[in-house]
Amino acid sequence: MAAYLDLGSWDLACALNNAEHHTELNGVERLIVRRGQKFTINLNLRSGGYEPGKHSLTLTAETGPQPSEESCTKAVFCVSDDADKTKWSATASSPSSGTLALAISAAPDAPIGRYSLTLDQFGYRVSLGEFLLLFNPWCPRDSVYLADEEELKEYVLSQDGIIFRGTYKYPIGSAWEFGQYEAGILDACLRILEVSPKCLQNPGEDCSARSNPVYVTRVISAMVNSNGDYGVLTGKWKEPFEDGMSPMSWRGSVGIMQQWHQSGCRAVRYGQCWVFAAVSCTVARALGIPCRVITNYLSAHDTNQNLVIERYIDEKGQPVNRTKDSIWNYHCWVESWMTRPDLSAGYDGWQASDSTPQEKSQDVYCCGPVPLKAIKEGQLNMKYDAPFVFAEVNADVKTFMKKPNGATEEVISAAFVGQRISTKSVGSDQREDITHLYKYREGSEEERETFKKAEHLNKLQQDKDVGLDLKIKVSPSMMKGCDFDVFAVAKNNTATDKKCRLIFASRAVSYSGILGDDCGYKDLLNVELPPGGERSVPLRLNYSKYCDSLTEDNLIRLVALLQDRGTGDTILTVRNIILENPEIKIRVLGEPKVNRKLAAEITVKNPLPIPLNGCCFKVDGANLTGGKTITERLPSTVEAGQEAKVKVYFTPTHWGLRKLVVDFDSDKLCHVQGYRNVIIGK
Secondary structure: OOEOOEEEEEEOOHHHHHHHOOOHHHOOOOEEEEOOOEEEEEEEEEEOOOOOOOEOOEEEEEEOOOOOOOOOOEEEEEEEOOOOOOOOEEEEEOOOOOEEEEEEEOOOOOOOEEEEEEEEEOOEEEEEEEEEEEOOOOOOOOOOOOOOHHHHHHHHHOOEEEEEEEOOOOEEEEEEEOOOOOOOHHHHHHHHHHOOHHHHHOHHHHHHHOOOHHHHHHHHHHHOEOOOOOOOEEEOOOOOOOOOOOHHHOOEOHHHHHHHHHOOOOOEEEEOHHHHHHHHHHHHHHHOOOEEEEEEEEEEEOOOOOOEEEEEEOOOOOEOOOOOOEEEEEEEEEEEEEOOOOOOOOOOEEEEEEOOOOOOEOOEOOEEEEEHHHHHHOOOOOOOOHHHHHHHHHOEEEEEEEOOOOOEEEEEEOOOOOEEEEEEOOOOOOEEEOHHHHOOOOOOHHHHHHHHHOOOHHHHOOOOOOOEEEEEEOOOOOEOOOOEEEEEEEEEOOOOOEEEEEEEEEEEEOOOOOEEEEEEEEEEEEEEEOOOOEEEEEEEEOHHHHOOOOOOOOEEEEEEEEEEOOOOOEEEEEEEEEOEOOOEEEEEEOOOEOOOOEEEEEEEEOOOOOOEOOOEEEEEOOOOOOOOOEEEEOOOOEOOOOEEEEEEEEOOOOOEEEEEEEEEEOOOOOOEEEEEEEEEEO
């Protein structure tokens, strides 16, 4: 005769389990666990006790709308004496009279998602409830396993970080709140998987495929941008942004994810590359995939896949639109850590993927994941989208001048792409240069071999040397609101006199290369350079001239064109400069402790020669501001040279290192960013 346990109630022990699975920051109201690691459920018995030889207990864990054992979305397993770490298993113990503790482990390759758990005693079934299952980078058998504890803190647990922008000569780190453990964010991330076209078309197959971080990463890449689906963000690269938010206005992912989820999955307006990358990082970390945001300075966008960026200019050095190829001042994407069993050995580790909608991959706007090693070695047949990423960091640049008669001739230019590839350092806000992970040192034998593998024959050709040199030099610091000089420096390295024409121009530009208005221009028809001679030509950039031309990026493109009037040879040099915003000063008042109300005094000085109106401070911080933005507006005008000052109040909810992120806006000075690290005590 079958023996039944007399079950009274059961406890999912959410607080204990979540803490052991590094998910307690998601809250302890429900069970959130990671695959390949045991969690404990306590069964309270009305009478009697569990006897292994007498009682037979079977558990069923199911996920998705069509669970089946064949698709690995349903697991049926018995309570046994020994745990099996390679598959779903459970063991039982009796820590006290009247209590039965079930230690359950999900398979280390189980699909992630929402699960139901059922206990079966000879056909008598009891639902024990639901739980969420995530990837487990702490588990050696999980394909996202990351051994280094400090890297786990940085790439999985950290809710804020630094995203690098500016220029390759002057990288600027901006704080970002990823907020993957803020209330509601995990549900929003799971919702992204549930409304993806792959899930809507074949939910059973999609849920089964969620066991694979390669698949999940590709879905994230496609779904963070919105192009005819339920994607999170709509991209827009030029003003106006009145029907949404300027991409520069976002300080974190939380507001974006909340808005998308609460609106019934309507795309949020607007994003640009760093916003797409940051939201992708939030989703990956929330689901348990180690992830970091990458910035590639002078990033190439090769539209015809010939690994060459072709640029056309007129006789005054101004661009002529002849192709869709472009070089962005910087471009951001993410790297995710995982094994690649779908590839040959040696391609595990960091994988690049990109949610910014640029080119389609398998008829969808997504990119990656592709192993960094494949990019470095020129293995362009490697999944996924290796040629596109390779071109971003390694494309050749060819510049052609279009003559009035329609003819074109190549211009000598020292243009290059893929510089100072950067990410936040582990455990600090410093920039880590990871260019070496993507490419070999310029000019090395390994680099030559890589180009041969990639059939990148253009890179193997030597540039023509005409004996003239042209550089652009700038001041160490260029503050928005000031007047300053930039310099074109021409040098004659030959033994003969040179008579040249020098054109030096400046225009406002967006980070993605969209040119704005003129900021200053100079055309010298007779520049004489004796043998070995050098001449420095200044160009004055006045605030009164550039103030209304600047985009939100604060970027100005400098173009110098040197034409040898004797030989007809032409040299082009291009450099982007960024105008610095004033520093935001943040002073925290009081001793920072969990659940203790704190104040922060925030000030910024008006650097412009004109008054500021409509001044507004916005403050965010993971586990500091309750997942909401604190907004403080100034009722009065801030005169030139005066300080705008506010005091804001917030209450930390968790201990540890946190970032208080501040954004200042006004009518004439926008998107000034600052942050302060705050160590919250227990």
